[in-house]
Amino acid sequence: MTSLTNTLGPLPLATSASWPARLAAPLRRAGHWAAGLLLPLALFALWQYAVDRQWLAEQILPPPSLVWQSLGELWHSGELRDHLAISLTRVGWSVLLGGGAGLALGAALGLSRSARAYLLPSFELVAQFPVVGWVPLLIVFLGIDEALKVAAISLAVLVPVTVNTHRGIAGIPRPLLDVGRVYRFTVPQTLWRVVLPAAAPSLFNGLRQGVMQAWLTLVFVELLASSEGIGYLMVWGRQLLQLDLVVVAMLAIGAVGLALDLALRWAESRLASWRRGAF
């Protein structure tokens, strides 16, 4: 990246020649931060200005202060936490179910040639259908209760986890398995000491994609058919024409999505370091 930078243009904030070198790096980092904040601040100012000038009706564009106030109220009354807890419980169960099934299916596809021959074409076909397309069908079979949400979200988790597990296991370099044979590893030993560590990055990739898909599907299912949860908060806010509720719910959705992603990344780096330590 640095050399691309050097070739295509000088670093914008690299005017540190006159400063002591110690100060330059943190200052530059602060500069990067400040630059990143500029656009959100401008948008925020535009929002406030639009409200002041009443470009849009107040019901449609609530002032930032109102959104902030609703956020505080919803948080203090515990309503926001309740909705989030319900949504996260749904995602948790689905990740457990869909992830477990995906792991088993992906491992079977990766390890066994006959499982691949029997199941892979069918799986690839089914995986083509977007999960949201299944939802109306699932509604008929399962009703609109928890079962529907967990089933739909589990399906969304299952596909990326299976695909990545399968690829991770199928992509293990032959020499690693050869070494395992030289050491006369039994099958469980081979699985635990060769297959699992070698496929771990891919497994984690699948899990991360799965969780992101789960969060997306959750929002959709709750928008479509729910009476509680963070997606329902949005529907409710829209029906009452309280756009501040909608914006608060969106903020919560974004924040939770970000937190999930960061948590998984952190867990992955922890596990990866453990993995290196074990060998």
Place this chain on the structure above:
Amino acid sequence: MSAYSSVLTLDPVLPTQAATPTPRPRRRLWSALGRALLAWPFPLAVLLLWQLAATYEWVPSQILPSPATVAGTFADLWRSGELQDNTAISLWRVLWGFSAGATLGFVLGVAMGLSPLTKDYLYPTFKTFAQVPALGWLPLLMMLVGIDEALKIILIAKASLVPIALNTYKGLQNVPTTQIELARVYRFSRWQLLRHVVLPSAFPPIWNGVRYGLTHAWLALVGVELLASSEGLGFLIVYGRQLYQLDVVLAAVVVVGAIGWALDRVLAVIEKRLLRWRVEGF
């Protein structure tokens, strides 16, 4: 145990065996045929189960129509032109939304990938914007732009913009330093550098982004049509469910899956062609 044969038990590969080019064509044909045949038992068993469930009415026929009914409905919908009309409307929306989203996403990705200044200004906001899934914007956008075409196109554009911008940016960032150094040795102009080094090297991730983008666009289309629409494939699904005509729902779901698959295949074929050109060009 034989189940593990593919990965875990290694056949002792003797040098002579390794040197044998390929098994005789007839044997290869048979094994390919065998593999193709093995793919069938599972879907056929599912179909049989479905047929049995419909014949013996384990589930009321309103809830689970027989395979023959679904096929008949599919043919009816096709003949009346309903299916084609709705598919055309859906495809039209995806075309517009995806073109807008892909163009914007590409421009954004290139700007952030090539200019660190733009990246500093835009990247944090972009990341925040990308965190909320496309369908999460639906209630807000409904208020701002109504439930007309604009809503669908904006949502589809958003869904395809994010992966394309992200992959373009990452692709440009990951151009190997050595290649750029080589180009500098040859005193490439900036345009030459972009055309002959940066673009070919960043193409695979960018195209990956395009494929993700199209998949997401299709998903967003179905979602938005399910939630707020009066025509299109998603609406056909909603309509079928409301009338308790599950055969219509199933037929529409099959079309949704088939088109999603076809779109991805088309992009894969284009990728192959473009990459062939790239290999020839060097």
